[in-house]
Each structure stands twice: as C-alpha cells, then as structure tokens.
Amino acid sequence: MWKQMLPALRMTLLMTVVTGLIYPGVITGLCQVLFRSQANGSLITRNGQVVGSALIGQSFTKAEYFQPRPSAAGAEGYDASASGGSNLGPTSQKLIDRVKGSVARLHTDNPAMQGAVPADLATASGSGLDPHLSPASAAVQIERVAKARGISVDQLRPVVDQLTEGRDLGLLGEPRVNVLALNLALDEKFPVR
C-alpha cells in the first residue's frame, strides 16, 4: 500500500482539477452561452423588476390570487433558500392537525368548494417550492378568485384552462398549472382595481 501513496496523491489532485474545476467550468461556460435564462434560474421580470422564477413556487395569501400548496420550506413556507418537506409520517398527529387546519381554511376561503379536497391542495410538497397545482386544485379556487377580481367565472375559466399543462409528451408526470404564471396572467388581464 505504501508504494501506492504517491500515485494516489497525484491521481487525487489530478481528478480534482479535471472533474472538480475543468468539468463544471466548461459546463458553466456552455450553459451560460447556450441556455442563459435557464442557467440563471428562469427568472421572470415584470416592469423591469424580477418577481420570481418560473420554476419556483411562491406564497400567495390574498383572495384575488390562486393559492399554492402548503409549504414546509423555511419558517413561513416557500423559502427558496431552505428547501424541504415536512417529513411527517402517515401516523403523525402533527400531520393530521396541520391538514385539518388546511381543510378548514380551504372551506372557509372557498365556500363553493364541494366534495373531497384534491390530494395535493392540503398536503405539503417535497421541495416546499412546488410551483404547481393540479387542475382540480386550481378549479376549486376559481369562484373565489373571480369574485375577488370582480369578474365572472366564465371569464376566468378559459385563462386557467389555457395555462394548464398536460403530461410531458402526453405521457410523463401529471397535468398541472403553474401558480405564478397564472397569477401573473390574471394581474395582466383582470387587474384588481
């Protein structure tokens, strides 16, 4: 083994340079040229101001906005520098209490909501930054949002449908609506007076 020490040291340093500096450096250079927007976080600007990332969820509490799933990222949720899930197990009292609270609030905020709550709407995502809602979770909020913006449900529904994405390649993952994209579209089309 002792005879192997010198080659081991040299190989460690060499690999550090090749795979730890050159490789990520080359990838950074290429990505910054080829995919500039994606490489820097798919940031969205409105009136010259960065308002978020197309991929990262943010919290919405006002009635005139579609509201995202509960989030366990950071103390107040949707902390994009402290990602993570609740890590509460299926028999956790804390989980049941939290979901109970969410369900009650959903019913208060959306009196028109009927039937069972869509599975994603009262549960926290793994990243705490889930940018999406299922189409069903968006649908149950349409009436509230329309009312808060002083428009009719029939005016609002097409906007939601238009921003609903299907499965990738018609097959992969699940249908979904990007909450930030939807709310930005609402602010543009039906601004709150």
Added chain:
Amino acid sequence: MTPNGILQIGIYFLLILAVTKPVGTYMARVFSGERTFLHPLLRPLERLCYVLSGIKEDVEQRWTQYAGSLIAFSFFSFLLAYLFQRLQGILPLNPMAFGTAAAPASATAMTPDLAFNTAVSFVTNTNWQSYVGETTMSYLVQMAALTVQNFVSAAAGIAIAIALIRGLARQQANAIGNFWVDLTRAVVYLLLPLSLVGALFLCSQGVIQNMGSYTKVTTLEGKTQVIAQGPVASQEAIKMVGTNGGGFFNANSSHPFENPTPLTNLVQMLMIFVIPAGLTYTLGKMVGDTRQGWAIFAAMSIMFLIGVFVVYGAEQSGNPNLAKLGIESNASATQSGGNMEGKEVRFGIAATSLFATITTAASCGAVNGMHDSFTPLGGLVPLFNMEVGEVIFGGTGAGLYGMLLFAILAVFIAGLMVGRTPEYLGKKIEGKEVKMAMIALIATSAVILLFTGSSAVIHFAKGSYWNGAYGPATGNLNNSGPHGFAEILYAYSSGAANNGSAFAGLSANTPWYNLTIGLAMLIGRFLIIIPMLAVAGSLAAKKRVPVTSGTFPTHGPLFVGLLVGTVVIVGALTFFPALSLSPIVEHFLMAQGRLF
C-alpha cells in the same frame, strides 16, 4: 394504480432493457482496452492522466495491490474533501460567505464531525447528507470536493466490479487488472461523456448552472424571496450517472432547480440505472457467455418490478387518516389522488413511487419526494432494498459485485442441497470464497442493527457534546411511535448500504449521528470491497472446470429463482424483526387510525 401510471413504469423498464446491451458492450470494450468510437477524442486525455499521475498503463496488480491502491486513493480523497469543507471560509467561489462571520444567519456551521461525515459519505459513494446544501456549502466545496467524489467513488465501484469479473473470466492468473487504469477509464470514457451530455440536457430544461450569489426577488404580494443559485447541472448529472445521490439542495431531486419537469425526471431515472444495468451485460460479455449476464439482469428485474408495484400501490391508496378528513384519495383526470404529502404535483404518485424504488435499488439515494412521508408499505420497500445490500441493479459497480456475492451464496446453497462442490461460471466455490462473502454480509447487517439498537436506547445529557440540545439519541426524531424508530433504522440502513437517502425527519447533524453513520458508511463500503477483491484474486488463480452433466447451470430460470430466493431470505431473516417493529406494525396501526 392508473393505466397511465403503469404505462410510465413499463416504458421506463423497456428503455432500461434497451440500453443494457449497447452500454454493456461499450463498457466491456473500454475495460478490455479495446478501441471505441470515443477513443480518437479521449485517448489523449486518458494518456495524459497516466503521465501526470505516474502510472504504468500495462502493469497489472495482484488483488492485494489493487485493494491497497483503492484504500490509498480513498484516504487522500477523504483528506482533501475534509480540508475543502473546513477551509471553505478562506477559499474562493463562496458568494454566500459560508464559514465566515458574514454568512447568512440561517447558515449551518461546518463542524469537524459534519465535515468528517460528509467527506466519508462522498468518498464511499453514499452521499448521506447531514447538512442542508444551500445553507452550508460554498460552490467550491460543491464542485471541487463533492462533484469530484461523485466521479471517482463511482469509478472506483465500477473498477471493483470489473476486477471481480476478471477474476471469474481468467484462469491461473495472479493479477486482476490495474486499479488506476480501471479508475481512469471509468472516468474518461464513461462518466465524463455521460455527465457532459446529461448536464447540458438538464440545463436546457431549467436546471441552473451559475456561480452567482442568491437572487433576491419581490413576489407579487410584495414579500421578499431569496432564491438559491449555484453550479447545479454539472453536479446533478454525475449525481445520477454515478448513483451518488447527494443533492445540491436539501430537497434533492424534488427541488425544481434540480429536476424541473417530468421529462428531466425520466432522464434522471434512466441515468441512475444505465451503468448498473449495462454492467450485467458486461459481465456476460467478459466471461464469454452473455446468458449469464441476462440471468443476473432477470433476477434484478424481478425484484425491482415487485418493489415498484408495492410502492406504487401503497402510495396510490393513500393515507386513510387523511381520507377521513375529506382529502381525495382516488386519482382522476385532474388530480393524482393518493398520498401527496412530500410529493410534487408535476411528478405525481407513479413517477415518485418509481423514482423511490430505483434510487434505493441502486445505491443512488437521490429523492424526488420525501420518503419519510411515504405510507408504511411505501417506505418498507426502500428500506428492504437497502438492507439486502442494494443488489437490485445497485450502485455503479457496487450492485454487480454485491449481486455476485449473493450468486456465490446461491450456488453454495445449491451445492449443499445436492452434495456437490459448487461452481459459478466454471470456478469452484470453496471455503475461502464463502467465508469472504459471509464476512461482507455479516459486517453490513451487524452495523445496521447494532447502531440502530444503540440509537434507540442511548441516553445523553441535554447539552452534551455528543448530541447537543437533543438529549437522548431518540430526541432527534421528527416522528414518534414506530415511524420514529423507522427514521433511525433507515438512517443506518442507508449508511451501511452506501445509499444516502433518508427518512429526513431525523436531525442527524450531531456528533453522535455524524460519527456512527460515518462509521457505518466506511464498514459498508470497505468490508464488502476488500472481501470481494479477495474473492476476485482467489478465483483468478483457479482453473476453469469443464461443464459436465452434473454442473448446475447458472443461466436458467432455476438459478434466477434461487438467486432471488437467496437475496430475499437472507434479507428477511436478518431484518424482519426490525422491520416488523417499524413499517409493518405502522401499517396496521395506520389502518386502525392510531396516531402518534
């Protein structure tokens, strides 16, 4: 389960089936020193590596020298990874000033025990993370310490598997290859090209790749949101291809910046299995009988598919305690139903269940949903996958040599039943091989069960050095009752199996957990590798015995069944008591509505 979900799983499996032969053939050529289509481009780089590190390409090593080289290399790798972390405060590429007085208030301190745990974790291809990436590690550490180990620990695993294959393929030889050559070839011809292509694809889909500091944005409702940045794509690609699994961010592949779309999710899952599946074909190719490789592939596939559908079924049925509160548990066209706690909408139930099974079947440990929030049976499969040693495709290289260990046991058991000296691929399996296989098996099982047992009962004073403000080692749990016990069992299973995924509710960043899990990772890596290299050396020296009518064929369904049986029975006998105290009992308590 929905038809679409089953289709997603089926298509994934068919894609893996399709890449196994071409990738396996390519690897067989690379490690036999034959030319491939990439040689004109990469051969100069390979040569340069030998020149710069002073290695003679054509000198082969005995198994002891091979093992010595690996240990020496791992030692320096550990040292460098440790130093990079501890010194990150004075090193460049640290826009968030981690490890200095100017770090954000939420930053985690880089203590010696955390740096030890992380260095061991990445050197052993485990990638267990006691830390939160975005609040702990500078970009330089992520690249020059962690990304590097993602490459070389994976390459070392492949090298060991290739050495073991040579042991089976050669006769009356005393050498099993050259560790440095195998390592270099794995990096240059396999991991680097796959990672380059993978990283560019991932970035094109939205995975970030920059060196900037975190972006402060004002949300539509006027709140401030700080968005973490970093060189993610380059690390993400090798994290998958090398079955490493250590996320750039805490949320790992559930984070939209690591895994933004269902398409990237599929590609990441393919990246995990491509080398482990390909190696089964490489085995067949190098021993001159591809049916042998396909038999191993078949045994792995059977266990894999059973696992996937157990997880998917359990997760899709959801949590009855939530259904009682009025949460929809059935899937419909507009929502996924099932247990969505800890899962992302874009992946849904099927793609998350599939990912969880793949990542724990392989020694990857990346997650696209939080395993801690899975249903009990959904969490049982990942636990079991890890506890049988990740031989269901398994880690790059590690899966194959782990499965060959079980193949040795399987033919040994068959030999006992018929009263004949067992053989595998024409090599007599004798006392030494079986002893070595048993050392590997007992060491890893013991380390899981002993540390789990200790952590369940050990008591520390509150505020002590060993476990800080948590007090007893059970004070670090996020869940109570059987699920709490499962968090501990999962942690040591993940460590000893070099997986790295977690029931992440466990707050593991204390000296007690950092050191014991670190030890579990070291034992789980080296007490398998060294015995398996000894087996390689011993087999290489043997003559090949001719096939007779009494030879037990190891390429038919009987052998596949025996191999699966051996894995399941050994795993079940060792871990059933521990598993029955955690996921199994929790399943019944959940059905009764008991909460903790």
